[in-house]
Amino acid sequence: MRVAMIGTGYVGLVSGACFADFGHVVTCIDKDAGKIARLEQGEIPIFEPGLDDLVARNVREGRLKFATESAQAVREADAVFIAVGTPSRRGDGHADLSYVYAAAEEIAAQIDGFTVIITKSTVPVGTGDEIEAILERVRPGGNWAVVSNPEFLREGAAINDFKRPDRVVVGTEDERAQAVMRELYRPLYLNETPILFTSRRTSELTKYAANAFLAMKITFINEVADLAEAMGADVQQIARGIGLDGRIGAKFLHAGPGYGGSCFPKDTLALVRTAAMAGSPVRLIETTVQVNDARKKAMAGKIIKAMGGSVAGRRIGVLGLTFKPNTDDMRDAPSLDIVPALQAAGAVVQAYDPEGYEARQLLRDVDFKPGPYEAAEDADALVIITEWDQFRALDLDRVKLLMRAPLVVDLRNIYRPDEMRARGFDYRSIGRP
Ligand SMILES: NC(=O)c1ccc[n+]([C@@H]2O[C@H](COP(=O)([O-])OP(=O)(O)OC[C@H]3O[C@@H](n4cnc5c(N)ncnc54)[C@H](O)[C@@H]3O)[C@@H](O)[C@H]2O)c1
Numbered sequence: 001m002r003v004a005m006i007g008t009g010y011v012g013l014v015s016g017a018c019f020a021d022f023g024h025v026v027t028c029i030d031k032d033a034g035k036i037a038r039l040e041q042g043e044i045p046i047f048e049p050g051l052d053d054l055v056a057r058n059v060r061e062g063r064l065k066f067a068t069e070s071a072q073a074v075r076e077a078d079a080v081f082i083a084v085g086t087p088s089r090r091g092d093g094h095a096d097l098s099y100v101y102a103a104a105e106e107i108a109a110q111i112d113g114f115t116v117i118i119t120k121s122t123v124p125v126g127t128g129d130e131i132e133a134i135l136e137r138v139r140p141g142g143n144w145a146v147v148s149n150p151e152f153l154r155e156g157a158a159i160n161d162f163k164r165p166d167r168v169v170v171g172t173e174d175e176r177a178q179a180v181m182r183e184l185y186r187p188l189y190l191n192e193t194p195i196l197f198t199s200r201r202t203s204e205l206t207k208y209a210a211n212a213f214l215a216m217k218i219t220f221i222n223e224v225a226d227l228a229e230a231m232g233a234d235v236q237q238i239a240r241g242i243g244l245d246g247r248i249g250a251k252f253l254h255a256g257p258g259y260g261g262s263c264f265p266k267d268t269l270a271l272v273r274t275a276a277m278a279g280s281p282v283r284l285i286e287t288t289v290q291v292n293d294a295r296k297k298a299m300a301g302k303i304i305k306a307m308g309g310s311v312a313g314r315r316i317g318v319l320g321l322t323f324k325p326n327t328d329d330m331r332d333a334p335s336l337d338i339v340p341a342l343q344a345a346g347a348v349v350q351a352y353d354p355e356g357y358e359a360r361q362l363l364r365d366v367d368f369k370p371g372p373y374e375a376a377e378d379a380d381a382l383v384i385i386t387e388w389d390q391f392r393a394l395d396l397d398r399v400k401l402l403m404r405a406p407l408v409v410d411l412r413n414i415y416r417p418d419e420m421r422a423r424g425f426d427y428r429s430i431g432r433p
């Protein structure tokens with residue numbers, strides 16, 4: 001099949017490369033000419049494990065190419081995916097659909113022959129109807145179908161998630177479009193991946209329900225962590241104790257500084273807005289949003305308290321700035337709340353992140369270091385904000401020697417309290433005695 005992917009960001013590039021690897025002929029399109037120029041030179045604009053090899057192989061074998069203009073690829077395509085951003089709209093938190101609608105206008109003007117237009121972007125219920133209205137206006141009586149096919153991949157494990165998903169959700173009742181979607185996902189069909197055909201609205205809402213549930217699960221364990229801390233219990237053992245229950249499941253039960261990233265914050269907020277507008281509020285998710293926002297803001301206070309109540313003039317080493325490991329994505333990362341709050345309280349911050357280069361634009365007056373040991377040097381405290389694997393096996397004796405005071409505040413619980421204390425650290429973590 002011939003595929004056009006409009007938007008070549010985290011989702012568009014991974015999905016496009018994976019569809020090419022399934023054997024389809026894919027053009028990934030982006031308005032950002034710099035991004036496309038880099039891709040054409042064989043450079044990958046984002047950090048995602050395995051993506052460089054996957055892209056290079058499919059380009060070499062002639063199944064994947066890049067363009068800034070969509071006209072030709074869309075004209076030739078059997079399937080056109082919309083994978084542009086849907087950030088929070090300033091002011092009200094609703095999903096900003098301007099990029100999606102602009103893409104739909106562009107596609108409408110160019111399609112030729114029966115074409116399936118598929119939203120991979122996360123879009124509120126009813127967006128497919130709006131896209132249909134745009135197509136109808138620009139190309140009355142055209143030969144097309146609009147499908148919702150939300151993406152569930154996680155950054156950092158995106159290729160595996162795309163190629164071996166727990167399920168694929170396809171929202172369309174159009175039989176011709178269903179046949180195209182079956183063909184696109186044929187390798188998964190053969191693997192017996194569950195492919196759920198639903199109505200378009202059901203599919204759109206399924207994506208928000210999934211993200212809202214996961215955000216709520218994280219927020220739940222974070223609150224249990226605070227309670228455990230107050231009561232002298234251990235949240236990690238509690239998470240294991242409940243997670244082994246098949247009805248609950250062990251994933252997304254790691255207590256931490258609050259969820260961030262490119263999806264949960266904006267999608268929970270958008271769901272709250274959609275639900276309020278529909279007159280059917282989702283109060284659990286409203287509370288999740290509030291609790292998580294407050295938590296991210298409270299983390300600096302936790303660090304300041306661990307440092308005796310004042311950080312004025314003190315040097316804090318920070319390990320990890322991205323919202324999670326194995327990505328360079330800084331969107332809504334907890335570090336963006338924590339670091340400025342520490343600086344506002346008078347701390348001098350030095351930091352290291354293996355891939356979070358964008359932090360240099362987003363954080364001011366931070367001394368960016370080339371490695372974890374440099375970030376620990378002369379520090380009065382070392383704070384672990386993101387659990388990159390390389391921070392799990394640090395030479396702790398070296399760290400202790402480098403630091404001015406051996407205080408470690410571990411917001412990801414990657415070390416064991418007893419071991420850290422045995423090594424002479426003043427060690428604080430989340431929800432553990
Ligand atoms: N990042 C994730 O982990 C993830 C996971 C699942 C779903 N999603 C959803 O997928 C969508 C895309 O997310 P992302 O993280 O890939 O965003 P992104 O910001 O990384 O990429 C979006 C890209 O679209 C381009 N673009 C915008 N308008 C365009 C147009 N008219 N024509 C061509 N290109 C255009 C932008 O230049 C940008 O490169 C969002 O709705 C998001 O919620 C993201």
